[in-house]
Each structure stands twice: as C-alpha cells, then as structure tokens.
Amino acid sequence: MLKITDLVHSYGPHRVLGGVSLSVAEGELVSVVGPSGCGKSTLLRSVAGLIRPSGGRITLGGRTVERTPDDLAIVFQDYSRSLFPWMSAANNVALPLRRKGMDRKQRREAAMAALDQVGLADAGNKYPWEMSGGMQQRVSIARALAYRPSLLLMDEPFGSVDAQTREDLEDLVLNVCAHHGMTILLITHDIDESVYVGDRVVVLTKSPTVVAADLVIDLGRTRDQIATRQLDAFVRLRAEVGRLIRGGGTGHTTESTSVLEKK
Amino acid sequence: MLKITDLVHSYGPHRVLGGVSLSVAEGELVSVVGPSGCGKSTLLRSVAGLIRPSGGRITLGGRTVERTPDDLAIVFQDYSRSLFPWMSAANNVALPLRRKGMDRKQRREAAMAALDQVGLADAGNKYPWEMSGGMQQRVSIARALAYRPSLLLMDEPFGSVDAQTREDLEDLVLNVCAHHGMTILLITHDIDESVYVGDRVVVLTKSPTVVAADLVIDLGRTRDQIATRQLDAFVRLRAEVGRLIRGGGTGHTTESTSVLEKK
Amino acid sequence: MNYARVLRGAAGVAGFLAVAELVGLSGLVDDRFLPRMSVVLGAAAGLVADPDFLADAGATLTVWALGLLLTVALAVPAGLLLGTLPRAEAAVRPLIEFLRPIPSVAVIPLAILLFSDNLHLKLAVIVYAASWPVLINTIYGLKDVDPLAKETLRSFGFGPIPVLARVALPSAAPFIATGIRVASGIAVILAISAELMAGGSEGVGVYITEAASGSRVDLMLAATLWAGLFGLVADAVMVAVERRLFRWHHVRTGGAR
Amino acid sequence: ACGGSDKTSSPSSDGAAAGGGLEKTTLVVGTIPVPDIAPLQVAIKRGFFKEEGLDIKPEVVAGGAVGIQKLLGGSIDLTLGAYIGTFLAQESGAGKFKYVADSYGAAPGAFVIMVKKDSPIKTAADLKGKKIAVNTFRNVSQFTAEVQMKVAGVTATQDQFVEKNYPDMPAALENGQVDAAAMVEPFITVESKAGGRIISDEMAGPTQDLPVAGWLTTESVANKYPKTMAAFQRALGKAQELVANDRKIVEEVLPDYTKIDAATAAVIALGSYPTSLSETRLERVAALMKEYGYLKSDFDVKSIMVAPPAS
C-alpha cells in the first residue's frame, strides 16, 4: 500500500535521510525505531506530504504522494502544539469528522466514544491547557482513531502516559487496527513496544539514515500483554532489536535487507 | 531537605492533590510514578513555587517555599515550549549560567560541555526549531545539568529519546547527582527506570492524589545498566512497583506510609 | 527582498494606477476636482526638481524621524512597565482609554497654544498620536508570552527584571515591532496634519496649503502621493529589518510558507 | 491720522534710529497665502523692512483662527487676522489683541456668493434654509452672507452654514453638498470658468467697503516693543501706499507666495488695500457685529488698536 523508495532529505547542507526504502502492506502495523535525531519524524512528515523530500519517491496505493493524501491521520510527536487551544477536547476530536459527513450529534457521539476509549470519558469539556501532558497526548490519539483513516502515522504516541495506560493504548491501537483494517506506521523508542505491537519492526541507522534492518515479528495477530511478552519468540525478537539498535550492526543490515527484498 | 506536608491543590472545583506528604533527604534521588493526570506535574510546579497550592506546606531546607527557591532547576514535561526559539541550543543552555557569575567564555564552555554530555556536541549552533523532539529534550536536560542546582526537578525527562540514549542519560543523571550532591525529584512512567535510578520510588494514587506507597530501593549507590537490571532485588522491586501501580492497593499504603514515617 | 515579490508589488501598483487613470478617462469624476492619474504623476515627477518642495519634504522627514524615535523611546519603556505591573496598568488604563480617542485635530489647536516652537509642537503631536499603538502592542505582546517560557527562567531563579529582559521582551519583540510599523505610518500622517493645521515655515503640509491657495489640485495630490510613497519605503525598510531580527518567529509560524 | 507714514518717509533717519532703537529686530509673522497679504510681500521684496532694521520671517498659518492661537502660544509675533474673528476672540476673553496695521478691505467682486450653473437660486433671498459653504465659521464670509440675506429679507441660521476650505467649494457645489458658497479669488475665477454664477456680492449695502483683515499682535507684545511695532507700521505703510495705487504690483508678487499663476493673477478681482488703520472704519465693523448679534456689548475699538506712528 505504502512504498518508500530511496528517500533522501536534507535540511540545508545537512543530509538527514540518506536513502530510505520501505514498503508497508495494507493492514500492516510497522514499528519504526532508530536513534534520536535520525529523521523518523522527517520520514513521517514526508509520507504525510507535509514536507517535500529532496529526493526519492513515496507512493500510496500506487499514486505518488505530492500533497497530503486523503484519509490519513497523524499523532504528532509534539502533541501539545497540535491541539487547538480554542476548542474543548471533544471538539478537537470531532473537528475532523466533519469531513466524514456526520451530523453534529453523530460527531459528538463518535468523539465521546473515542475519548472514552482512551480513558478520558469525563474530560470532553476540558480545554487542552486544562489537561495534563498525558491527557493531551491521549486526546490527540483519540482524534486520530475516531477519524478511522486508512493510513495512520503515529510519532511516539505513548511517550507521556503511565505504564498501565500505555499498555491499554497499545491494545486499543491493535484492536482498532484489526477491526477497521488500518495501515499503521508507528514510531517508538520502546523496544518492547515495537515488538509487541508490530507486524514488522524497521530499525533505522543514525543520519544520513538508511534502513538498518527490517524484522518480521511472527507472533500472530492476537497479542496479550502478559502472555505474548512471556513467549520465547518475543524475548528473542526483543533482544534482536536491541542488538540491532545498539550495534547499528552492518552485519545485520544485509540479513534484514533480504527480509525487505523478500516482500 | 525537601519536606512536603499534606499538600492539597484544586483547579477550580476539581481537586487534584488530596493531601500529599513526602520528604526527600539531601542528595537523594526520588522517582515519582503515578497514573496520567494524577497531578505529578502539579506537584512539581508547587515545589518550584510556580503555582500556589490550595493547601498544605512545602519546606526546603527548613524554609517554607513561597516563591521560586534559589538554586533549583526544572526539566519541563513540555520541553519544546520551554526552550527559547530565538536562541541557539548553546545559548539556551548558557543563559541560566549568568546567575552563576560566569563570564561569557566560561558560560560558553560549560554549555558546550553539557551539550556534549547529552550527545549534542555538534548541535550547539542549532535553533530549537531545527532540532528533533529528542534533541530538544536533551538540550533541556543539558540546561538543567549545566546549572548544577542543589535541587533538580525532572518531569518525564527521557520520554522522547531512544532506548540507548535513554540509558546513557540515566547514567549521566546518576553520575552528576553523585558527583555534585544534587537532590533530584524525577517523574517517570517507566517502572524499570524508576527503580534503576531511584534511591526511593514514590507511587501516587489517581486524583485526589495521595501517596500510595514509598519504597526504598536498596540496590546500592553505584548502578550498572546490565548488572543492576539482572539483580534479583531489582526484578523483585520492579514487580513490586508494578503491582503497586496496577493495584493502587490500599493494603500497601499503610506499609509504605510507615516507610515514610521512619524517616 | 525577493525579486519576484518586488515584481508582483510593482504589478499591483501598476494595476492600481491603470484603474485610476481609466476612472479619470471615463468621465465618472470631474477632472477639475480629481485630476487624471497621469496628470498627477506628471506633477509628482515635477516636484523632484522643485527645490521648494524638496526643502519641505526634508523638513517633514526630519520631524517624522525625530518623532518616531521619541515615540519609541517613550512608549516601549512605558509599555514594558505597564505590561509587567498589572496593578499600575489597571490604574492607568482609564486614562489611556480616555486620551486615546481624542483626535489629533482637537489636540493640535491646544498644542499650538502650549508650544512656541514649531518643531516641539509637531513632535508633541506625533508622540501623542503614535505612542498608542506602540504602547498597546507592547502591553499585549507581554501578555501573550508563553507562560512556560517565563516559568523556565523563573525556575532557574531569575528575578522579574531578567525574565522581562530575556524572555518577555524577545518574545514580545515581533509584536512591538508591528506596533512601531503602525506608529511610523501615523507619524507621517501627523507630521503632515500638524503642518496643514498649524502651518509653519516649511513642510509638506505647508506646501499643500500653498498649492490649495492656488487651486492646484494636481500639486496637492502629487504631494500626497509622495507622502504615501515615503510611508511605503519606510515600511519596506522596517519589514526587512524585522525579517532579519525575527527569523525564529517567521520560521516557527507559517511565515516561511 | 491719515497718511501718517507719508510724513515720516525719510528712511535714512529711521534707519539710523533702527540701529539701537528697536527692542526687537526679528519678527515672525503669520501669513496666509491669499491676496490679502500682498503688501507685506511687497514690503519684504522691496526691502522696506530692512530699511527699518527689521527682519521679517513669514510663516504660513492655516487660517486666521490658527494665527491667533499661535500668537497666544507665542510662536509668532504678528499675524494676519480678520477683524470679525478677532473682535469675537477679544470679547470672549480669549486674549487681548492689538491691531498694528490694516491690510485688506472689501471691493466689488472680491467677496461673492456663488452657485453652480444650473442652480435655481437667483438672489440672496433664495438662500433661505439652503446650505452655504463658508471658509471659517463666524467670520467674514459667514457674517457678510448673513447680512446680505437679512437685506434680502430672510434670516440665516447657524446650521445652514458648512465650513469648507476654498479649494473644496467648487466640488461641494457641483456635487450638491452645499447649495451656495461664499468665495474669494482666485476661486471665483476658477468657478466662473466652469459656469458658476455669482448671485450676490457680499460686500454691498451695509457691508460696502467693509474692512476685512489687518495685522495684529497681542497687547503684551505691543506694549513691550512699541518702537518695533512703529517700524513695522512704517515699512508696511509704504507698501500699502504703493499697492493701493497700482494693482500690477500685486499681480507680480502673487505667483511668488501663492500657487496662483500670472495669467489668473491678471484677471482676478482684488479687494482694496487701505493705507492706514482707521478707528472710524473699525467702529463700523463693531457696530455691524453688534447689530447682528455677533457681539453682545459695545465694543471699544480703540482698545484693540495700536496708534499709528506719530512722526
């Protein structure tokens, strides 16, 4: 569905992306991990058509991305600045639903349902600046989920919530992804998380960034916070991702590139 | 050194802190964990004298906190908004050092050293909006560390960096804390982290918030990312904290309150 | 200044002039009262070679520059003071809001009685009228500073004055600059209005009074044209300076779009 | 008092006196770019003031009222002021003034009420309830318009007058913002060319040959610098004399200090240039103003005049 070929991007003289190639199948959830500042957010912004990459190609459903594609949602890393301070949480969530042809009442209901799912059932009337960091982040997740996009981009979406909520949200995303057939690209710094939620984990090198490894996570589609994390395969994969990130190992790149090429 | 007694705070009718009591000894590093929206940031702001709590008392070195205490630094949760967009990273770090009576050159050197410590040696001339989320967060940490405060407050300081960098930063904070005898209050959502860096872990309930448990982490003062995490004691403490957060168990409160009272 | 931008600006001006000329040609207005644009442009070109007018223009420009300087020197500190002391602002606000809507046309006659020196008179009137936007933008700008930015510095133990100087001022600076740009336009207007209403021995306003005495509408319009043109150049210079100083502001907002 | 300046026309003797005798040698004078001040310009041009040891700095003021305010504010020493406005100011207590010299008086065709070409208004009587443009409220043109209407048998009210600058009057007439306008030269000529009609001469009947404007200062200045004022009177008197007899001289100076071109200057109707300040003439103004309610009480014109220079 999404195909990124040889993506290159520079800010001024500073080359950030050095030729990233990656493809994501319909309904797949791909985790992206990589060192801080390597260009993950840049990659996401390119896919969303928010910046024009210096080189390479991005196609979505066969068509080249030139402007922001339809039916796409993002949870920004800097979530607090992506909420509109002049709207309540519910209105922030409901706003994009106008495009879905819902009437006022339907929008309101969908928004409240989404807020409920992220554990903010009674915060619908609060304004962003009346909420804690984690609550703002969850509003931003609720907004993206309520929109039911076919492609969902998430940039460290669970960074500001507590461990328990984080697990709940991970399961929520898995659920929604399965039920509505969304394709998801999720950036995370948590190795456990990348393995737990991902159908694949893509490891990036530091900049100029290329794909260091692309691991298939063959843990089945249904996951369970306790059971899955105790699987041997999970522990092995987690260690593998950890090693790939630490080592940045060229040794693995070839192996993993072959994984990519198999697709 | 820091003593919080029966701290109560409400935003309008909404009671957030329901009587938090906590004391931190000089040179101690206390991790604070608790559900999203429970009032951790509110607690930190009260200690920093940025908001006036509705009730209760905070004393620092015996004196009641009424205004921002001297010799204190914060890493804000919303780090991107706390950096000044009109200054380069190095200048952002160097700015507070003016109070330390350093001259221009000394400030510059101290700033560059701090940036180097957080892995941003060559980003000193970048402006905040030219940096990735994780880089901004590290600048904000560098700024606090360079200042060498006697009390350091950190609100989820490592949320936006990759696993490797996160470990490096944890060790950096432990190091600096040990070398310069800082007292640190660190909010985190990562249970492993809370145990790994903390001399104590304070678990909060959801709002109206009180202290659910106060665990002493008796792992010794020198820690090692691999060795410490493999200790049985570590695994046990981690599980304990996890249970406390999940259970929110009243059963433990009494036990832990006694820990507090022993001090 | 980008080349395409200048070109587009020129196209906009040319379009306006063409429309004005067409209106003149169409006979919709009597050209006794509103001469054709080409005539006015001719007269305006002629003024460049008129030593009388050049002396007058020089005098007006001097007054403008002095007046604007004085305005900034008075209004910015006053705004900073009021912006940081909410109680003082609350006390002074009724006076400000009372004085602000009193028109310069009512103030000029009083200024004539108070000042025996023409330059002082004009400066006083300019400062009176041009200070408001600078003052108010400074106060508004200070209120608009991100509280987290201020708290950051406060938490490092900086007192109110360093916080003002290092956070409030820089982050309000773009807004203050806008106020100064508005004030610059007002200062041109007031310099000329004061000359028109109070007279004097030199100035564009005096030139216009003289042109009026001879029923020379074309000369009056030509002088007006130069006044507007001067405002345009002054603004362009200020915008260029602003762009340099406040690059961070433009990049973070959509300004760089 | 007539011809006072004639007798002391020996500049050399005065010039000698000027060296040490004058209290003040530089005078800032408020002027208006209109034909009324032609004698001053002539006196400057021909060096009459120099001969008296005076340095005159003309400064354009936007109108008589502004001139009076500047006088009171102290930024100018003398200004051209219409008698009617000044008398009003003096009576209202705004200040104490002294006329130093006469400058301009009425003459046929120099102050008229005009209407546009196709206006139904034919005479002053038709002005009842119509909007009339005057250049300054409660001054010469409004006053004389009221007089002409009264003579024609209709009463004027304040709200039918609109203050407009002379250059704006033709457009106001054309667009119907006003029905009539009290005009002076060169605007009369301009409007006539466009077809405008004169329906009434403002300076006829009771106002024939009415004194219009003179040079004034404040009482304190007049008392402080008596010799300087006398020198000013002498120099200006010479010019008044010249101009009174030869309109060509006026035509020559007009394009210098106004934007009236030579061709227009040659055809416009000019008022009269009286050669001296006359108490009887001013008394006539005061009496008329009282009659029309402009002044509330009897006005002592002597108190507002500096005596003409005794030899």
Added chain:
Amino acid sequence: MKVIAALGRLWLVPLVLVAWEVVTRAAEQPFFPPPSAVLARMHEMWFSGPPSRLLLTDGALADLGPSMARLFSGWLLTAVIGVAAGIAIGCSPRLSDYVNPLIQFGRAVPPPLLVPFFLALLKLGTPAQLATIVFGVIWPILLNTIDGARTVDRQHLETARIFGLSAAQRLWRVVLPSALPKIFAGLRLALSLALILMVIAEIFAGTDGIGYRLLYTQRSYLYPDMWGCIVLLGVLGYLLNSAFLLVERRVLAWHRGARQTT
C-alpha cells in the same frame, strides 16, 4: 460588589481631575478652563434634559445621534471589509505580494487630505464620510488580521491539512480562531480610531455631530464648550472600549486560559 471593584479601579481619575483643576485655576488661561467649568457646560449642553430621556437634552440628541450612527456604521463596515480582506491576504502570500505596496502606501496618506477627493468621487455627504472613516480605520484591522492569519502555528495548519479539512473549514475552524486575538487587538485600536475619524469627517465635511460642534465652539472661542466636546469624546471612547473588552473577554476566554501565568 463588582461595581465597587470596578469603581475602585478608577481611583486615579479623581486624582487627575483634582490636579487638573488646581493647575488650571492657578494658570488662569482662558483656553485651559478648570474641569469644573467644563463639566458645568457639559451638563448644561447635554445632560440637563428630562429624566424620561435619560437626562439628554435636545442638543445631546442632535450632536450624539448622527455621530454615533456614523461611528458604528463606519466601524462595522470597516471590520467586515478589513477582516475579510485581511484573511484573504494573510492566507495567500501571492496576493499579499501584489497588494502590499498599495496597503503600505495608503496607510501613510493623511485621511484629512482625502476627504475632498472622497467628496468629489462619491458626491453625497454620508457615503463620503463613511469612506473617510473606513479609509482611516481599516489599517490596524487589516494589518493585524493579515499578521494573525499569516502566523498561525505551523503545526496547527499541518494538523488541519492531515485531517483533510476543506478550505472553508480550515478558514473558520483554524485560521480565524487562531488569528482572533490579533484581530480583536486590531478591532479595538480601530474603535478609538473610528471615533477620531468620525470627528475628522464631521469637521471636514460635516453639517452636524460632535465634530461639527467642536469646530463651531472653537471658531466662536467658546473654550469651556470646546473642552466639553473633547471630554465627551474621551468618555465615549472609554465607554466604547470597556464595552468592547467585555465582548472580547467572552470570545477570547480560551486565549486567556491558554496564556495565563499559573
């Protein structure tokens, strides 16, 4: 309670009045009459009418009525034109390039100079006066709106783009609200400017209203009356501004919340 608090904030006003009274009495200048004399004249001229008409006299109705009508129609008209044009220009850098020189040019032209040309162009008195007000008042609204629409936080715009908001929605839901604080600042500046321009219009082309009265009293050397007009203008300006602030507080509640210092 609230009223008392509001009055408490005005404590500086009586102080200034007393100082003014003392200074003017000492100076004994006819043009600077003491405020007591001015207030007495104001009472006589405008506020000694029957209680059934809120004490307003015929003179007050004759002076205030037409002036207020001009003021409000002028200000509202300008607000509509200014905000619409400002948003359009602020959202389109291209359009902005084309018209920017004209805007900066127009801004520096003294409005009194243009009154005659508006009169010549528009023929009738009222449209010409409105045109004068619009021309003089529009600049702060226009510039502030342009600035506000242009400097929307980039991430807000990106969010709107991501969710595919239509152009109209983007305008109404994102650009307009986020520009609103600046637009309001402009509207507020414009309100007192409108008062000023109303006076200018009445002085240069008027047959009634406060400006006309001001000119007449000045020409008749009625100084207490003239000061009365000036004071009336100041009071009107203060009242209008206070009313405007009330509205602004309601509309921009979110902004104050987001910008409050905790």
